[in-house]
Amino acid sequence: MDAFYNNLMRKLLPDFDNRSSSKKYRPTASAVREPSMQDYVERRLTEVHYVAKDYKFCDKFLGVSLAALLLILMPYLHIGVFYLKIWVPDKPPIDKQACTCSCFDTVFRGRYEMPGLVTYKHVYFNSTANTFKIWIMTIMFIILFYESIKYLVSVYRNSRIRKIWFSLYLINLYPHYYSWWSFFSYYNEEFYTFFTHHMFFCVTEIFTTAVVLNLCNYKNELKSWKMMLILAINLVHIIVSGSDQFIAHVLQGRGTNFQNARNIGLMIPDVLHIIIPALEFYRLIVRSEVPFSDLCYKEEVILFILFITIGTLFGRIL
Numbered sequence: 001m002d003a004f005y006n007n008l009m010r011k012l013l014p015d016f017d018n019r020s021s022s023k024k025y026r027p028t029a030s031a032v033r034e035p036s037m038q039d040y041v042e043r044r045l046t047e048v049h050y051v052a053k054d055y056k057f058c059d060k061f062l063g064v065s066l067a068a069l070l071l072i073l074m075p076y077l078h079i080g081v082f083y084l085k086i087w088v089p090d091k092p093p094i095d096k097q098a099c100t101c102s103c104f105d106t107v108f109r110g111r112y113e114m115p116g117l118v119t120y121k122h123v124y125f126n127s128t129a130n131t132f133k134i135w136i137m138t139i140m141f142i143i144l145f146y147e148s149i150k151y152l153v154s155v156y157r158n159s160r161i162r163k164i165w166f167s168l169y170l171i172n173l174y175p176h177y178y179s180w181w182s183f184f185s186y187y188n189e190e191f192y193t194f195f196t197h198h199m200f201f202c203v204t205e206i207f208t209t210a211v212v213l214n215l216c217n218y219k220n221e222l223k224s225w226k227m228m229l230i231l232a233i234n235l236v237h238i239i240v241s242g243s244d245q246f247i248a249h250v251l252q253g254r255g256t257n258f259q260n261a262r263n264i265g266l267m268i269p270d271v272l273h274i275i276i277p278a279l280e281f282y283r284l285i286v287r288s289e290v291p292f293s294d295l296c297y298k299e300e301v302i303l304f305i306l307f308i309t310i311g312t313l314f315g316r317i318l
Contacts, residue, residue, distance in 0.1 A: 063150030160218035234273040240315035
C-alpha cells in the first residue's frame with residue numbers, strides 16, 4: 001500500500017521525493033517551549049477541578065453525610081433513648097460474665113465456636129433464610145433512603161425546593177422507619193399475623209413518598225393526578241387504620257401508652273398528607289383560574305374514587 005501511494009504521488013508531483021526528503025531532514029523551528037513540570041501539574045490540577053465539578057462532589061458528599069447521620073440517629077433515638085430511657089428504663093442490666101445463649105447456631109463464627117452454651121456477645125444472628133430476608137430488606141431501605149436524601153440535596157443546591165412538600169417528606173420518615181422495624185420483627189420472631197396488612201401500607205407509603213419527592217422540585221410541574229394520588233392513598237390509610245387499631249386503641253382506650261403513641265404517630269402523617277395536598281390543589285385551581293372540572297379529567301376523578309374503594313376493601317381484607 002505504501003509503494004502504491006508513493007508511485008501515485010510521484011506521478012502527481014514530480015518533485016515528491018525532494019519534498020519528502022527535505023521535510024524529513026529539515027530541522028523544524030518552534031517557538032513553543034518544551035513543557036515543564038509546572039505546566040504538567042497545572043494541567044492535571046485543572047483536569048481534576050473540572051472532573052470534580054462535573055462529578056458534583058459536594059452534592060454527593062452532603063447526600064452521603066446527611067443520609068448516614070439520619071440512619072445513625074434514628075435507631076439510636078428509637079432504642080437508645082425512647083426504649084431504654086423512657087419506655088422500659090426499669091429493665092435490669094445483663095451480667096456479661098454469667099449469661100449464655102443456647103439458641104445461637106454459631107455458623108458465622110466458623111470453627112472458633114460451636115453451638116451450646118455460648119458466651120455473651122453484643123450481636124447474635126443465625127444463618128437462616130429469615131436472616132437473609134432481614135438483610136435484603138435492610139439494604140433496600142437504606143438504598144432508597146440514601147437515594148431520596150441525595151436527590152433532595154441535589155434539588156436544594158441546583159434548583160428550588162418546595163418547602164411545603166419537603167415537610168411532607170420529613171413527616172413520612174417515621175412511618176417508613178416503623179415499617180422497616182416491623183418487618184425486621186416479623187422475620188426475626190416469625191410472627192406474620194399483620195405481615196400482609198403492613199406490607200400494603202408500606203408499599204403505598206413508598207408510592208406516596210415518590211410523588212412527594214417529585215413535587216419537592218420546582219422544576220416538576222404540579223399536576224392534578226399527582227396530588228389526587230397522594231390524597232387517595234392517604235384516605236385509604238385513614239379509613240383502614242381508623243376503622244381498625246386507631247379506634248380500638250386510641251378512641252376507645254383499649255391500647256397501651258406505647259400503642260397509642262404509635263397509632264397517633266402513624267395517623268398524623270396520613271392526616272397531613274390529606275390537608276397539605278388538598279390545600280395545594282386548591283391553590284393550583286385559584287392560580288390557574290380554571291374550574292375543577294377543566295383542571296381534572298373525568299377519568300382521573302373516576303380512578304380516584306375507584307382507587308379509594310378498592311384500596312379500602314383490599315386493606316380491610318389483608
